[in-house]
Amino acid sequence: MLNMVVGVKWVPDTADVKFDPAKGTLIREGVESIINPPDLNAIELALSIKEKYGGKVYVISMSPPAALKGLKIAIAMGADKAILLTDRRFAGADTLATSYTLAMAIRKIGSYDIIIFGEETIDSATGHVGPEVGEILGISHVSYIKRILNIDLTSKIIELEREVENGVEVYKSKLPIVVSVGVGVNNPRYPIPIRRLHAEIETDKYIEIWGLSNIDAELDRIGLQGSPTRVIKIIAAPTVQRRMEVFQYSKEVLNLMVKRLRECEVL
Numbered sequence: 001m002l003n004m005v006v007g008v009k010w011v012p013d014t015a016d017v018k019f020d021p022a023k024g025t026l027i028r029e030g031v032e033s034i035i036n037p038p039d040l041n042a043i044e045l046a047l048s049i050k051e052k053y054g055g056k057v058y059v060i061s062m063s064p065p066a067a068l069k070g071l072k073i074a075i076a077m078g079a080d081k082a083i084l085l086t087d088r089r090f091a092g093a094d095t096l097a098t099s100y101t102l103a104m105a106i107r108k109i110g111s112y113d114i115i116i117f118g119e120e121t122i123d124s125a126t127g128h129v130g131p132e133v134g135e136i137l138g139i140s141h142v143s144y145i146k147r148i149l150n151i152d153l154t155s156k157i158i159e160l161e162r163e164v165e166n167g168v169e170v171y172k173s174k175l176p177i178v179v180s181v182g183v184g185v186n187n188p189r190y191p192i193p194i195r196r197l198h199a200e201i202e203t204d205k206y207i208e209i210w211g212l213s214n215i216d217a218e219l220d221r222i223g224l225q226g227s228p229t230r231v232i233k234i235i236a237a238p239t240v241q242r243r244m245e246v247f248q249y250s251k252e253v254l255n256l257m258v259k260r261l262r263e264c265e266v267l
């Protein structure tokens with residue numbers, strides 16, 4: 001039996017996100033939110049491990065209450081339990097404070113063997129959280145894993161493959177471990193409608209809401225005061241205007257094209 005914990009972030013669907021140039025912030029109001037895409041792969045990995053080796057899948061999210069919707073989707077996919085970490089004092093957290101808060105909540109769950117994160121989010125994309133949680137808990141962590149090769153339940157040793165540029169690396173580690181996965185490592189299953197209904201009408205049975213009082217966290221390591229990162233300025237990347245000229249082929253035109261490309265400093 002293995003206990004898996006999956007970190008899930010409820011993020012604005014960035015395809016819809018608009019930027020406020022005056023304030024330099026993302027306009028989140030009225031934007032559809034979704035489960036961060038690789039976190040669906042993380043849930044799928046946890047569920048497949050459970051099916052093969054037995055165990056329990058916890059899903060955890062630090063977010064304002066709107067993330068409840070995402071946690072219900074995770075329950076409908078097959079997760080056993082979800083925890084929403086929500087408290088005004090968690091607000092303003094950078095990745096370090098986020099990871100610390102998540103790590104303290106995972107510690108509070110008690111028993112954990114495999115902690116699974118997405119490789120990065122689509123709204124902040126630092127890829128910090130998985131490795132930071134591993135460091136804070138003082139356990140092994142391996143990012144960008146491709147697949148689990150074997151888990152020996154007696155010795156509690158896991159073997160896994162990690163994707164690298166020109167091949168794969170094989171790792172062996174004692175549990176517990178933190179791993180992160182990207183989109184494409186598996187095909188996340190669809191939520192089951194009947195489980196979705198149960199998550200909706202029996203929310204308390206499946207989803208616990210935790211605040212600061214539910215975890216043992218040091219006040220100066222959470223929220224804004226626990227965040228050493230300061231955002232000095234946010235700028236929208238300028239959009240590049242494409243230019244087009246159509247030439248009829250001839251040697252002269254070819255020379256002209258080369259000349260033009262040189263003028264534009266493309267060649």
Ligand SMILES: Cc1cc2nc3c(=O)[nH]c(=O)nc-3n(C[C@H](O)[C@H](O)[C@H](O)COP(=O)(O)OP(=O)(O)OC[C@H]3O[C@@H](n4cnc5c(N)ncnc54)[C@H](O)[C@@H]3O)c2cc1C
Nearest residue numbers: 007008062092094095098118120121124125126127128129
């Ligand atoms: C100074 C500062 C202040 C900030 N204040 C806020 C704020 O008030 N509100 C706000 O929403 N954001 C805030 N952010 C952004 C926030 O810190 C990051 O979104 C968060 O730390 C996660 O980083 P990331 O998205 O880069 O995650 P990554 O490291 O890219 O995420 C990797 C994986 O970690 C997991 N994960 C990430 N975040 C969470 C989470 N919250 N819960 C569960 N699992 C998670 C997911 O599995 C994800 O795929 C702030 C950032 C800075 C620098």
